[in-house]
Amino acid sequence: MTTSTIELKQESQWQKTPVANLVRNTASGIYYARVRIKGKLIWKSLKADTLSVAKLRLGDFLQQENKRVEITEAAERGRMTFGDALAIFKQRLEEAHHLKPRAKEYRQDTIDALLKTWPNLESIDVRKISVADCSQWASGYSKKYCPSFFNNTVGTLRIVLKIAIDAGARYGNPASEIKKAKIRQKILRLPEQNQFPALVQAIRKAGGRFSKDCGDLTEFLAYSGARISEAARVYGSDCDFENGKITIKGDPETGTKNWGIRVIPMIPDMLRLLERIRAEKPKEQWEKSPVVGVRECQKAIDSACRKLEITRFTHHDLRHLFATRCIESGVDIPTVSRWLGHKDGGALAMKTYGHLRDLHSTEMAQKVRFIENEKSAEPNANLVLN
Numbered sequence: 001m002t003t004s005t006i007e008l009k010q011e012s013q014w015q016k017t018p019v020a021n022l023v024r025n026t027a028s029g030i031y032y033a034r035v036r037i038k039g040k041l042i043w044k045s046l047k048a049d050t051l052s053v054a055k056l057r058l059g060d061f062l063q064q065e066n067k068r069v070e071i072t073e074a075a076e077r078g079r080m081t082f083g084d085a086l087a088i089f090k091q092r093l094e095e096a097h098h099l100k101p102r103a104k105e106y107r108q109d110t111i112d113a114l115l116k117t118w119p120n121l122e123s124i125d126v127r128k129i130s131v132a133d134c135s136q137w138a139s140g141y142s143k144k145y146c147p148s149f150f151n152n153t154v155g156t157l158r159i160v161l162k163i164a165i166d167a168g169a170r171y172g173n174p175a176s177e178i179k180k181a182k183i184r185q186k187i188l189r190l191p192e193q194n195q196f197p198a199l200v201q202a203i204r205k206a207g208g209r210f211s212k213d214c215g216d217l218t219e220f221l222a223y224s225g226a227r228i229s230e231a232a233r234v235y236g237s238d239c240d241f242e243n244g245k246i247t248i249k250g251d252p253e254t255g256t257k258n259w260g261i262r263v264i265p266m267i268p269d270m271l272r273l274l275e276r277i278r279a280e281k282p283k284e285q286w287e288k289s290p291v292v293g294v295r296e297c298q299k300a301i302d303s304a305c306r307k308l309e310i311t312r313f314t315h316h317d318l319r320h321l322f323a324t325r326c327i328e329s330g331v332d333i334p335t336v337s338r339w340l341g342h343k344d345g346g347a348l349a350m351k352t353y354g355h356l357r358d359l360h361s362t363e364m365a366q367k368v369r370f371i372e373n374e375k376s377a378e379p380n381a382n383l384v385l386n
Contacts, residue, residue, distance in 0.1 A: 013025060013026055013027060014026065014032075014034075017031070017051065019051075019054075019055055019058065021033055021034055021035040021058060021062065022034070022046075022054060022055065022058050028049075029049045030045060030046070030047065030048065030049055031046045031048050031049065031051070031054035031057075031058075032044060032045055032046060033046055033057075033058050033061050033062070035061075035062060035065065037065055042065065044061055046058060046061065064091055068087070068088060068091065079125070079169070080125070080126050080127075080164055080167060080169035080170075081122065081123055081124060081125055081126065082121050082122055082123075082124050082125075082126055082129065082160065082161075082164075083121075083122030083123060084126075084164075085126060085160045085161070085163040085164040085167070085169070086111070086122065086160050088163050088167075089156075089159060089160050089163055090111070093107055093108075106152070107152075107156060109149075110149070110152050110153040110155075110156040111156060113141075113145065113149070113153055114153050114156060114157060117137065117140065117141050117144065118137050126161065126164040126169050126170050127169065127170045129161070129170075129174055130174055131174040131177045133174065134157070134174045134175045134177065134178055135177065135178065138150075138154065138178045141153065142181055147181035147182060147183045147184070148183055150180075150181045151180045151181055151183070154175060154178050154180065157175045157178075158173055158175040158176060161173045161174065161175050188317070188320050188324070189311045189313065189317075190313060190317060190320060190321045190324060191310055191313065191321065193325070195308065195310055196222065196321075198308060199218070199301075199304050199305070199308060199310060200215050200218055200219055201215075202303075202304035202307050202308055203215040203218055203297070203300045203301065203303075203304045206300060206303060206304070208300070210293065210294050210300075211300065212293075213292065213293035213294040213297075214294055214297035214300035214301075215297075215300075216273065216277060216291075216292050216293065217231065217292040217293075217294055217296075217297045218297055218300070218301060218318065219269070219270075219273050220234075220270075220273065220291065220292050221315060221318035221319065221322075222318045222321050222322055222325075223267055223269050223270035223273060223322065224246065224248070224264060224270060224322065225264070225319050225322035225323060225326075225336075225339055225340050226248055226264075226319070227316070227319065228295070228296060228315040228316070230248050230249070231291075231292055232290055232292070232295045233248075233249050233290070234246065234247075234248065234249075234290065234291050234292070235287065235288065235289060235290055235291065236278060236281070236285075236286035236287045236288070236289065236291060237287040237288070238291075239266075239274055239278075239291065241266075241271075241274070241275075244265055244266045244271065245263050245264065245265055245266065246263070246264050246265075246266060246270070247261060247262075247263055248261065248262050248263070248264060248341065249261050260341075262338070262339075262341045264339045265339070274291065277291060296315065297315070298314065298315060301313065301314075301315075319340070322339075322340075323336050323340060326339070333350055
């Protein structure tokens with residue numbers, strides 16, 4: 001964009017303010033930082049439509065930018081600590097609009113764990129971090145955390161060191177030599193088909209204020225395959241009884257996976273459950289309120305499992321239970337994957353539930369007959385053999 005184009009853009013869309021480096025978008029009312037640092041013009045939305053808030057955020061932004069420039073210049077002179085590179089990474093993480101809030105929180109968790117288990121890491125010159133240092137840290141870290149969290153923390157370490165490499169502060173990434181931990185597939189221990197009705201009854205009759213609602217939520221999760229956060233966002237208006245479908249909505253504000261909308265069918269058990277819940281509510285309340293009356297029921301599940309001597313399971317395991325029952329009933333894995341909201345064409349579902357498909361195939365194979373009964377298997381006396 002040329003200088004003249006920017007100036008024209010400023011005149012038509014941007015309003016000057018009494019504060020230096022602060023402008024207001026006339027269309028949206030949002031304030032932006034407009035600052036030139038080291039000859040580079042930088043625009044940044046401050047996500048504020050009030051001047052007082054924008055001024056505070058502008059100050060933070062300018063401080064971050066100046067710090068980033070100082071770090072980069074220091075790196076060009078061959079001086080950069082791990083903390084310097086980490087500061088750049090944190091800023092990029094905060095500005096990564098494509099990442100969901102929970103993804104950012106998880107990455108911050110790996111940063112916290114890394115700094116906690118590697119003493120004085122932030123103050124170490126990146127040039128002095130060796131392959132041996134990384135290996136020694138990884139050896140101890142892998143014993144304290146699960147494989148998936150270990151692998152993600154190693155990923156964070158590599159990214160931060162890559163920033164140092166890109167800044168010219170060092171050559172080669174010593175963390176690239178760390179081998180990822182092998183993730184063992186979780187063994188699913190789910191209620192048997194004849195145990196589930198008894199479990200739901202035990203939850204409903206527990207005698208608590210929300211026992212009935214907990215029973216409804218348990219059934220809803222099992223019959224839909226929805227995540228616990230998704231179930232809380234299903235309203236009566238999302239239930240299409242005429243076409244036998246339910247609309248499941250993601251939530252970008254809370255970081256619900258995949259964010260999007262998917263439609264799942266009402267299996268017979270779900271239809272029965274929803275018809276009963278709808279009949280118990282006034283029409284307006286049904287359409288404008290969540291279908292289930294509670295947002296979680298883990299304690300109720302735990303109590304019922306102890307009472308019936310069933311292995312404990314979680315909200316998310318009810319999602320696995322849904323997928324398991326679908327596959328055992330003959331639904332193909334790509335279809336189950338779409339119902340679950342997976343975006344990988346069934347790869348994850350195949351990895352998680354592939355053994356069920358194989359077992360189901362074996363059972364179905366026993367029903368295949370070319371000869372109706374044993375008597376018909378006897379050679380026909382009138383058949384002429386060549």
